[in-house]
Amino acid sequence: MHEISIAECIIQIAVVKAREQNARSIQVIKLRLGTFTTIVSDALQFAFEICRQGTLAQDARLDIEIVPMVARCAVCETTVQPVRGICLICQQCGFPLEIVSGEELQIEYIEVDSDKEVSPWSRFQNEFQSRPVF
Amino acid sequence: MESVPERISVQTSVLNANQQTAAANRELFAGEGLLVMNLMSAPGAGKTTLLEATIKSLRGQFRVAVIEGDLQTDLDAQRIQALGVRAHQITTGTVCHLDARMVARALDKFPVNDLDLLVIENVGNLICPASFDLGESLRVVVCSVAEGPEKPKKYPVMFNKAQVVLINKIDLAEASGADLRELTKNVREVNPQATIFALSSKTGEGLDAWTNWLKQAIEVRALAAMASV
Numbered sequence: 001m002h003e004i005s006i007a008e009c010i011i012q013i014a015v016v017k018a019r020e021q022n023a024r025s026i027q028v029i030k031l032r033l034g035t036f037t038t039i040v041s042d043a044l045q046f047a048f049e050i051c052r053q054g055t056l057a058q059d060a061r062l063d064i065e066i067v068p069m070v071a072r073c074a075v076c077e078t079t080v081q082p083v084r085g086i087c088l089i090c091q092q093c094g095f096p097l098e099i100v101s102g103e104e105l106q107i108e109y110i111e112v113d114s115d116k117e118v119s120p121w122s123r124f125q126n127e128f129q130s131r132p133v134f
Numbered sequence: 135m136e137s138v139p140e141r142i143s144v145q146t147s148v149l150n151a152n153q154q155t156a157a158a159n160r161e162l163f164a165g166e167g168l169l170v171m172n173l174m175s176a177p178g179a180g181k182t183t184l185l186e187a188t189i190k191s192l193r194g195q196f197r198v199a200v201i202e203g204d205l206q207t208d209l210d211a212q213r214i215q216a217l218g219v220r221a222h223q224i225t226t227g228t229v230c231h232l233d234a235r236m237v238a239r240a241l242d243k244f245p246v247n248d249l250d251l252l253v254i255e256n257v258g259n260l261i262c263p264a265s266f267d268l269g270e271s272l273r274v275v276v277c278s279v280a281e282g283p284e285k286p287k288k289y290p291v292m293f294n295k296a297q298v299v300l301i302n303k304i305d306l307a308e309a310s311g312a313d314l315r316e317l318t319k320n321v322r323e324v325n326p327q328a329t330i331f332a333l334s335s336k337t338g339e340g341l342d343a344w345t346n347w348l349k350q351a352i353e354v355r356a357l358a359a360m361a362s363v
Contacts, residue, residue, distance in 0.1 A: 002229075002266075005231075006148055013144065021142055038292075089323055107148060108144060114137070115137060
């Protein structure tokens with residue numbers, strides 16, 4: 001159950017960042033999680049709900065984006081998305097595959113509530129920046 | 135004053151703090167010209183017995199010490215100390231892996247300036263230790279034949295991150311009906327670059343190939359440190 005350690009690290013990083021910005025609370029933590037890690041998304045959510053208590057992230061949502069594993073042959077440039085029974089030998093030419101993605105475990109951003117004197121212009125900017133990018 | 139929602143870019147690896155401590159450990163080890171091996175396996179694959187056999191083979195040629203990681207007890211450290219080798223036990227309580235900070239803390243009490251090889255025997259577990267860099271220069275995964283040939287396929291991250299895979303207990307291959315060729319093929323599939331040795335710590339079969347490889351690695355490491363001074 002190392003998801004507890006991982007959840008603690010996530011909250012620690014988010015809280016430090018939120019404090020730097022004098023945030024009152026953290027609303028969202030956006031995480032990119034590769035499928036070629038040892039972290040299970042559901043177990044991480046469970047651990048997060050336990051670890052966030054009593055922190056600035058007490059009411060935060062952990063938003064996990066799953067990044068699929070992609071491997072590529074450096075020789076024939078075949079690209080594969082291994083899912084189960086992972087084989088990192090190129091089925092086309094027999095050379096080793098390189099892992100292109102799937103090892104991600106990164107916090108992308110946090111969304112926080114801050115107390116601020118707000119000018120109409122900065123309110124416009126904030127709204128613009130906090131809008132999700134698709 | 136008004137509450138304003140705000141998005142703050144972070145772009146930080148979750149394991150950032152561990153990676154920084156691991157980098158500091160690694161720098162300390164490099165400064166000493168020390169080869170550090172992170173030894174990992176499932177519980178019962180034979181890490182400690184293999185370590186005992188390896189230590190016996192290095193005896194008189196290299197200075198070795200061991201950091202043992204276990205949830206409970208210092209039984210493994212006692213076994214190593216019985217060979218006349220310095221050993222330090224980290225008991226993690228309920229934590230299923232060692233992390234770089236636990237190793238850094240152990241190093242405060244456990245000097246490594248008089249060594250050629252430091253072995254860190256991780257908690258027996260094929261999942262969690264894979265994520266935590268300790269600052270080692272060599273990751274070695276032990277897998278015993280009786281665990282079944284599909285083990286590397288079931289725990290691909292752990293096997294993928296190893297430089298060396300030791301297939302242990304080959305003396306039991308026949309009795310347990312294990313297909314050694316299938317096991318080796320599966321290691322290759324998840325880690326085409328791994329160096330693989332098949333051996334038995336008990337009978338000593340295949341052990342020399344591994345320990346000769348390790349002796350060479352220790353020497354190369356020490357020479358590299360001398361060259362960089």
